[in-house]
Amino acid sequence: MATATFKIWRTHSSAPGDGTYQTFQTEVSEGMVVLDVVHSIQAQQAPDLAVRWNCKAGKCGSCSAEINGNPRLMCMTRMSQLNLSEPVTIEPMRTFPPIKDLVTDVSWNFRVKKGIKKFKPRQPDAPDGTWRMAQRDVDRVQEFRKCIECFLCQDVCHVLRDHNKHDEFIGPRFFVYAANLEMNPLDTEDRVDDLKDAHNIGYCNITKCCTKVCPEHIHITDNAIIPLKERVVSRHYDPVTRLLRMFK
Amino acid sequence: MEAIPVRIVTRGFGETSRRDSWWVTPVAIFVGLGLFVVYATWAAFQNAHYAYGSYLSPFYAPEIWGDSPHAWFGPKPDWWPSLAPFSPALLILPFPGLFRFTCYYYRGAYYKSFWADPPACAVGEPRKTYWGENSFPLIFQNIHRYFMYVAVIFLFLLAYDVWLATHFTNPQTGAEEFGIGLGTVILAVNVVLLSSYTLGCHVARHLLGGLFDEISKHPVCDKAYSCSSALNSRHQLFAWCSLFSVAGSDIYIRLLSMGIISDVRFF
Numbered sequence A: 001m002a003t004a005t006f007k008i009w010r011t012h013s014s015a016p017g018d019g020t021y022q023t024f025q026t027e028v029s030e031g032m033v034v035l036d037v038v039h040s041i042q043a044q045q046a047p048d049l050a051v052r053w054n055c056k057a058g059k060c061g062s063c064s065a066e067i068n069g070n071p072r073l074m075c076m077t078r079m080s081q082l083n084l085s086e087p088v089t090i091e092p093m094r095t096f097p098p099i100k101d102l103v104t105d106v107s108w109n110f111r112v113k114k115g116i117k118k119f120k121p122r123q124p125d126a127p128d129g130t131w132r133m134a135q136r137d138v139d140r141v142q143e144f145r146k147c148i149e150c151f152l153c154q155d156v157c158h159v160l161r162d163h164n165k166h167d168e169f170i171g172p173r174f175f176v177y178a179a180n181l182e183m184n185p186l187d188t189e190d191r192v193d194d195l196k197d198a199h200n201i202g203y204c205n206i207t208k209c210c211t212k213v214c215p216e217h218i219h220i221t222d223n224a225i226i227p228l229k230e231r232v233v234s235r236h237y238d239p240v241t242r243l244l245r246m247f248k
Numbered sequence B: 001m002e003a004i005p006v007r008i009v010t011r012g013f014g015e016t017s018r019r020d021s022w023w024v025t026p027v028a029i030f031v032g033l034g035l036f037v038v039y040a041t042w043a044a045f046q047n048a049h050y051a052y053g054s055y056l057s058p059f060y061a062p063e064i065w066g067d068s069p070h071a072w073f074g075p076k077p078d079w080w081p082s083l084a085p086f087s088p089a090l091l092i093l094p095f096p097g098l099f100r101f102t103c104y105y106y107r108g109a110y111y112k113s114f115w116a117d118p119p120a121c122a123v124g125e126p127r128k129t130y131w132g133e134n135s136f137p138l139i140f141q142n143i144h145r146y147f148m149y150v151a152v153i154f155l156f157l158l159a160y161d162v163w164l165a166t167h168f169t170n171p172q173t174g175a176e177e178f179g180i181g182l183g184t185v186i187l188a189v190n191v192v193l194l195s196s197y198t199l200g201c202h203v204a205r206h207l208l209g210g211l212f213d214e215i216s217k218h219p220v221c222d223k224a225y226s227c228s229s230a231l232n233s234r235h236q237l238f239a240w241c242s243l244f245s246v247a248g249s250d251i252y253i254r255l256l257s258m259g260i261i262s263d264v265r266f267f
Helices: A034-044 A107-114 A135-146 A152-156 A172-182 A192-197 A209-213 A220-237 A239-247 B024-046 B088-092 B094-101 B104-113 B138-164 B182-199 B202-210 B219-232 B235-257
Strands: A002-011 A019-028 A064-067 A070-073 A088-091 A098-100 B167-169 B176-178
Touching: A002 A034, A002 A098, A019 A034, A034 A088, A064 A152, A070 A152, A070 A209, A107 A172, A135 A172, A135 A220, A152 A172, A152 A209, A172 A192, A172 A220, A192 A220, A209 A220, A220 A239, A220 B104, A220 B138, A220 B202, B024 B088, B024 B104, B024 B235, B088 B094, B094 B138, B104 B235, B138 B182, B138 B202, B182 B219, B182 B235, B202 B219, B219 B235
Parallel strands: A002 A088
Antiparallel strands: A002 A019, A064 A070, A064 A088, B167 B176
């Protein structure tokens, strides 16, 4: 057992949204993850420390936080990945309003999701009301279904984080969601105009930060955002494809 | 449940809780791209030492007008304005240059390194306003595919230059003979790297098959999409390797032409 120092963000009850770091020292051992440390501190030193968690297996997406400034899941960040010779900082996600300590209000994301056109399947392929899809076509969108909605990609996206474009920009998580629907071979809905005008995909400037922080290793930028951007280009910015569509 | 409005306190330039050396990558990209732009600009304005025998520098290929035997239409045309600087490279470099400038990989790289937008992931920015690629001038990034079309044509022209670079003049007989020199190999590697970069670009991937939701119904496009996707997964690597190979090819031919080094003939 070794002793390590953790600086955890605590909100002030007198001034919601404001807070400071509180320093804790606790024992850590091999195999522990950051969420274990937070639970240990919660059990022994700060019973009022608020943290959201659920599965502790990297599948529920609840324990998102910023560890040493990097957006990560607390349950998937092992002690061996951190330099314990200096204090480890644990902060809430900075892109969402704080509720208490490490817990933020991510409800904005659920409101955004409601604004994206829903799945609208084509007529069934078979008389029994079922559809047929080639595995090749399924594989392409399957990657997007791995998303656990941890919202780390939303947290790190500078359009939301630094420029506060929450009213205009839906963020990487929902471009993945839109790509999943838009590239689905059964879907007949058209979201390209919305992606350009309502969801402002043009705000994305390809920094790939969302891809870097994704705990499910979804290629958000390469496989979701850029292909959607190219669909917008074909529809709105490419005069040749616009001309060809006129003759179809 | 009552919705809490999103109200974020923005951070100042460079402000971050990150402990790692987040500034190393943007600085390295700034230095690497900066050196390339400076060297390419200098080389383009030289209008000299760009050809050696059957070798032609990729900065000057294709040579539409110029003084070397590679020129398609002879020396500088009479109608060229006397006050305007002339170099064969100035006529063609804007096309591959704009292809790279509008490339999705380079966009992400230089927005960070040259414009600090953001300087690195989860690091504060210097500006409060933001337009992204939604409005002028960055909305023009959307014409990337047209520069890709031109870049593909350039691949064929550069491949033809590699073929020409296998023809050497025998100093004794004066006859043309087939051969392979180090310059031939360098130019060939350059074409391979440029092809890997160009055909793996995101636009090529989209146009070759990414635009279909049911790509299984387009078997030829499916194969092309798979190949382009494989190259695309290493797009960053090919972007840098091809950048170095273009500059390296020019440097090698320049040194040969200046008589500083001698070409190595394998056969």
